[in-house]
Amino acid sequence: MRRNIEFNKKVKIILVDDNFDHLLGIRELVNLEGNFEVIATATNANIAINLVKKYQPDVILMDINMPEKDGLTAISEIERLNLGTKIIALTGYDDPDLIFRAMKIGAKGYILKTMASAQLIYAIEEVMQGKIYLPSGLSSRFFEYFQKSFKEETATNTNQENLLQYLTQREEEVLELLTQGVTYKGVAQQLFISETTVKTHVNNIFQKLQVNDRTQAVLYAINNGFLNRKKLKIAI
Amino acid sequence: MRRNIEFNKKVKIILVDDNFDHLLGIRELVNLEGNFEVIATATNANIAINLVKKYQPDVILMDINMPEKDGLTAISEIERLNLGTKIIALTGYDDPDLIFRAMKIGAKGYILKTMASAQLIYAIEEVMQGKIYLPSGLSSRFFEYFQKSFKEETATNTNQENLLQYLTQREEEVLELLTQGVTYKGVAQQLFISETTVKTHVNNIFQKLQVNDRTQAVLYAINNGFLNRKKLKIAI
DNA sequence: AGGTTTCTAGATCTAAAGATCTAGATATCA
C-alpha cells in the first residue's frame, strides 16, 4: 500500500493544544501536506509528554499558553528526553520574553497562531532540515531582547573600575579557592603554604577589593567576572 | 547643490578595515548606492572610535579581525557611547562563538566578506530600519550556539534536586541577606530579630543545603538560581 | 485538642575568621 511504502519518509508530528477545535484545524492543515502525518494529538502537556515517549515523533507543535502545566515546562521536559524531537512553539502572543525563553530551552521554532498556514508548513520543513525557524518579525524581537539583556547585565559592571585587576597572581589563586568555599586551612594545604600566609593574602585581597570578609570578596569576584575569566561557564 | 539638498537623507557610514584595498573596494561599492555615503574610513580601531565621536555616523562597517585593538572591543566601546550608531560586523570567518559574541555586545548585523555585495547593501538597509540582519546561514549558527550554551549551563543544575525548595520563607529572607555579605548582627538588625535567632536560622539553612559555612551557602544559592528568582538579573 | 511546622531566643562552647605588626627571601626594574 502507498502508506507503507512512504512510511519511512513521512514526518511524524504530534500536536498539542488545549483548544480542541484549533487542534482539528491544524491537523487538517498539516495532513494536507503529503510528507507530513499527524500521528497523535493532546490537549494537555502531561499527555503530550507520554505520547512523545511512546511515539518518538519528528516534530511537535506545542501551544505554550495552556492551563495546568504550561508549554515551556513541557518543552524543557521533552528536551531532557534527548530524543532529537524538534519542537515548534505555537502561541497567540509575540511577547519577546516568551520567545526568548522558548528558544533558550531548546525550541527550534516559534510561530504565532495568527500567521498564515503556509508559514507553519515552511517552519516544519525548516526545522526538519536542522534549522531554526523564526519569522522575521519574531527574530527581530528575539534579538532586541537578547541584546537588552546583555546591556543591562554589563551596565552594572561598567560603572566603576574592576578592582580585580590589582590582585597579584597568588592572590587570584587564593581568591579562586575562596570562591569554592575553602577554609584557610584548606587553602594552605592546596597551595602548600602556611595558614598565616593565606591570612596575609586574604587580608590583602580584602583591602584591594574594599570588602570586610570572604563572603563579600566572593560576591565581588562573581559580580565582576572573576569566574568567567577562569572557568568556562558561558556568562551570556 | 544636490549634496546639500539631500544631506539629511543620506545614510552616513564609516568603514573600518585594516586592509586598505578592501576599504577602497567597499567604499566604492557602498557609494554606488544613492542613499549611502561613506563619510570616513579607518584602518584601526582607535582611529575609528575617534571618528565616530566626531562624525556620529548612522552605520559602521567594522572588520573584527584586526591586529592591535580587536574589533569586538571597539564595538563595545562604541556601544558605550550610546550614540545609536548601528554597527555591522564584517569578517572572513563564520565562527559561531564570534558571531555570538558580536551580537551579544550589540552588533546589529554580521556578514562575511565572501558574501555578495548585494547582501551588504541589504544589511545596511535593514539595520537602518532598526532591524537586526543576520544572513540565514549565520543566524542558524547563532541559534545553535545559543541553545548549546544554555544546555550546558542547565546540565549542571539538573543532575540533582534543588535543595533551596526546602527553605522556609524566613530562611529565604536570611539567605538573601547572606548573599549580600551581611553579618549575623546585620541580619538581626534588618529583620528585627535577635542575633541568636539569626544563628538558628542560618544553622538550619546549612543543614538543609548540606553545607558547612555561609560562603558555601551563598555559592549554592547562586549556582542554583536563588538570585534569579528573587532579583531581576536575567540569567540567560 | 493534639501533633507539626515555623519563628523566636537564650546559654555555652569551640573553631574559624579577621586585624595588625614585623620581617626574611626573591625577583624585578630603573
Add this chain to the structure above:
DNA sequence: TGATATCTAGATCTTTAGATCTAGAAACCT
C-alpha cells in the same frame, strides 16, 4: 645597587561564625 613588589610566615589579639541543646509562642492542619 638600591627601591619596589611579591610571596612567605610568625606572633598576638579581637571578633565572627558555627555547633548544640533547650524552649516558648503562634499558626496550621487533621
